[in-house]
Amino acid sequence: MTRPTEGDIAKHFDDGVDCCAPRRDASKRPGFALVKLLRRQLADVGLAGRSVLELGCGRGELSLDLIHDGAASVTGIDLSPDAIEYARRTAAEDGLSERADFRAGNAATTSLPSRDVVVHHRVICCYHDVDAFLAASIGAAGSIYAFSMPRSRGIWGIGVRVALKLENLTHSIKRRGFRAFVHDERVVHSALSRAGFHLKSRSDRGGWFAAVYVS
């Protein structure tokens, strides 16, 4: 399969930065129901006073929500410079610039700052090198690692593979370099287990799941 470059991914999400959901209407955001599950699971392990690193933070909505949920500070990293610009603007509007630092970069290849909590929501499926992404992100995590990703197992896993094949066909017809990936969820579980993390909670929703691991 085509391997998207950093530029392909950045362009895809730069182009879509204004596409969906006015930021104040959270319920219209893509992945809204899933992010609610992820936030609830994070609240259960406790965010108060903790530092957070959000990888693939996009426009920074979850990052800023996590500050509202009690996190002391958030660092957000994303390949899309336009999304990072949007996130910085929103943080400034909310008076949170001192607690929310947004940077453009590749989470799998740049050296990541260590934080108590690492989170990524709907990101792993947008990057081909899952091993590099996991090595870098798990290495930056203190005691909590939270994420959402497409399900890769069972009947839902089959459905997700078909859906992403169709999505990728559309990208190919439209001559976009971007591609979506269904990575094996067992690879994520094994990498976290090897690093001393264990599954604290998991919520399935349609073809996706949200999970929180703790060490």
Ligand SMILES: C[S@@+](CC[C@H](N)C(=O)[O-])C[C@H]1O[C@@H](n2cnc3c(N)ncnc32)[C@H](O)[C@@H]1O
């Ligand atoms: C589907 S969007 C999700 C954005 C945000 N997490 C949300 O749910 O609204 C995937 C995001 O991951 C970013 N991304 C993909 N691979 C990345 C990488 N290796 N490093 C940093 N960001 C990445 C993309 O630029 C994009 O903004």
